[in-house]
Amino acid sequence: HVAHYAERGEAGEVHDVLLELKLIADVGLVGFPNVGKSTLISRVSAARPKIAEYPFTTLQPHLGVVAIDHATSFVMADIPGLVEGAHEGKGMGDRFLRHIERTRLILHLVDVSGWEERNPVEDWRSINRELKGWHPALASKPQIVVANKMDVDTSKANLTKLKRATRKPVFAISAVTGEGVPELLRELARILPTLPFPDLLTPTGAEPKSLEAPLVPLSVERVSEGLLVARGTKLERLVARTPLENSAAVDDLQNRFYRLGLNDMLVAAGAHEGDVVRIGTFEFNYMPDE
Ligand SMILES: Nc1nc2c(ncn2[C@@H]2O[C@H](COP(=O)(O)OP(=O)(O)O)[C@@H](O)[C@H]2O)c(=O)[nH]1
Ligand SMILES: [Mg+2]
Incomplete structure (x- = not known):
C-alpha cells in the first residue's frame, strides 16, 4: 500500500498555563x-x-x-x-x-x-x-x-x-x-x-483548572432548509487534516465518515440528496447510498 497523499496537520491547541514554583525546605x-x-x-x-x-x-x-x-x-x-x-x-x-x-x-x-x-x-x-x-x-x-x-x-x-x-x-x-x-x-x-515529608503531589490552595478540551460526541442537526450541521471532535479533526483537493484522501474520508456512523445519522436526520452538510468550515453535498 502506497500513500498517495499527506494528511494536513490539525490546528494546534493554545493553552494558558500558570506554573507555580513551590520550594521544598525542611x-x-x-x-x-x-x-x-x-x-x-x-x-x-x-x-x-x-x-x-x-x-x-x-x-x-x-x-x-x-x-x-x-x-x-x-x-x-x-x-x-x-x-x-x-x-x-x-x-x-x-x-x-x-x-x-x-x-x-x-x-x-x-x-x-x-x-x-x-x-x-x-x-x-x-x-x-x-x-x-x-x-x-x-x-x-x-x-x-x-x-x-x-x-x-x-x-x-x-x-x-x-x-x-x-x-x-x-x-x-x-x-x-x-x-x-x-x-x-x-x-x-x-x-x-x-517528621514525615510533605505530600508533594496533592495540590493545595486554588484548584487547578483542567486544560483538556472535552470530546464532543457526534451529532447532526438540521439548521435550515437544505443545510445540516454535523458536529463532533473526532469528525472535525478528520476533516481538518484531510487534504480535500486530493481525491484519494476524500475517498478515505468518506470511509471514515461511515465508520464514525455519520451516514446513519444523516439518514436519521432526514437528509436527502443535494442537502449541504457542514462540518466545521467545510461543506459538502449529501449523496445517499445507492
Ligand atoms: N536587638 C535585636 N535586633 C534584631 C535581632 N534580630 C534581628 N534584629 C533586627 O531587626 C531588624 C529586622 O531584622 P530582619 O532579619 O531583616 O527581619 P525579617 O524582616 O524578619 O527578615 C534588623 O534591624 C535586625 O538587625 C535580635 O535578635 N536582636
Ligand atoms: Mg527578611
Missing part, C-alpha cells in the same frame, strides 16, 4: 516583617538575604543549608511577606504562603522586644490565623515557636506572656548575639528525622 521560617528571620538564617547558614528593609525585605524566599555536623544538615527557608491579610493576597502574601505548604516544620519567629508597641502574643496569633486561612493543613503542621531579640531589655516580660499564651515550649534566642541559637538548632536536628 524548615520554613515565618513571622511578621522585621522579627529577625533574615538575621537568623544568615547567622545559621550561608544564605545572605538583605536585613531590615521594611516591609518587604526579601521578595524571594531565601534558602539556607544549616549544617549541624558532618552528618546532619537541613534546609531552612526564610519566607518573607507575611502580613495581616496575606492569605487573601494582601501584600503579595499569598505568593509566599504557598512555599510553606511543603516544609516539614514551621519555625514561627516572634519579636518579643515589643518595639513600636507591638504585642508579641497578638503577632503570634495573627500569623497563625494567616497560615490557617491559607490552608487548614498549615495550622496542623508541626510548629516551633521562637522568641527573638532576647538581648533587648523588654523581652523577658513579653516572653513570659508568650509562653503563657502558646502553652507550649518557646525557644528564647537572640539572632544578633547568638544566644539560644545552638539549643534551637539541636532541637531542630532532633525533631526533623521524626
Whole structure:
C-alpha cells in the first residue's frame, strides 16, 4: 500500500498555563516583617538575604543549608511577606504562603522586644490565623515557636506572656548575639528525622483548572432548509487534516465518515440528496447510498 497523499496537520491547541514554583525546605521560617528571620538564617547558614528593609525585605524566599555536623544538615527557608491579610493576597502574601505548604516544620519567629508597641502574643496569633486561612493543613503542621531579640531589655516580660499564651515550649534566642541559637538548632536536628515529608503531589490552595478540551460526541442537526450541521471532535479533526483537493484522501474520508456512523445519522436526520452538510468550515453535498 502506497500513500498517495499527506494528511494536513490539525490546528494546534493554545493553552494558558500558570506554573507555580513551590520550594521544598525542611524548615520554613515565618513571622511578621522585621522579627529577625533574615538575621537568623544568615547567622545559621550561608544564605545572605538583605536585613531590615521594611516591609518587604526579601521578595524571594531565601534558602539556607544549616549544617549541624558532618552528618546532619537541613534546609531552612526564610519566607518573607507575611502580613495581616496575606492569605487573601494582601501584600503579595499569598505568593509566599504557598512555599510553606511543603516544609516539614514551621519555625514561627516572634519579636518579643515589643518595639513600636507591638504585642508579641497578638503577632503570634495573627500569623497563625494567616497560615490557617491559607490552608487548614498549615495550622496542623508541626510548629516551633521562637522568641527573638532576647538581648533587648523588654523581652523577658513579653516572653513570659508568650509562653503563657502558646502553652507550649518557646525557644528564647537572640539572632544578633547568638544566644539560644545552638539549643534551637539541636532541637531542630532532633525533631526533623521524626517528621514525615510533605505530600508533594496533592495540590493545595486554588484548584487547578483542567486544560483538556472535552470530546464532543457526534451529532447532526438540521439548521435550515437544505443545510445540516454535523458536529463532533473526532469528525472535525478528520476533516481538518484531510487534504480535500486530493481525491484519494476524500475517498478515505468518506470511509471514515461511515465508520464514525455519520451516514446513519444523516439518514436519521432526514437528509436527502443535494442537502449541504457542514462540518466545521467545510461543506459538502449529501449523496445517499445507492
Ligand atoms: N536587638 C535585636 N535586633 C534584631 C535581632 N534580630 C534581628 N534584629 C533586627 O531587626 C531588624 C529586622 O531584622 P530582619 O532579619 O531583616 O527581619 P525579617 O524582616 O524578619 O527578615 C534588623 O534591624 C535586625 O538587625 C535580635 O535578635 N536582636
Ligand atoms: Mg527578611
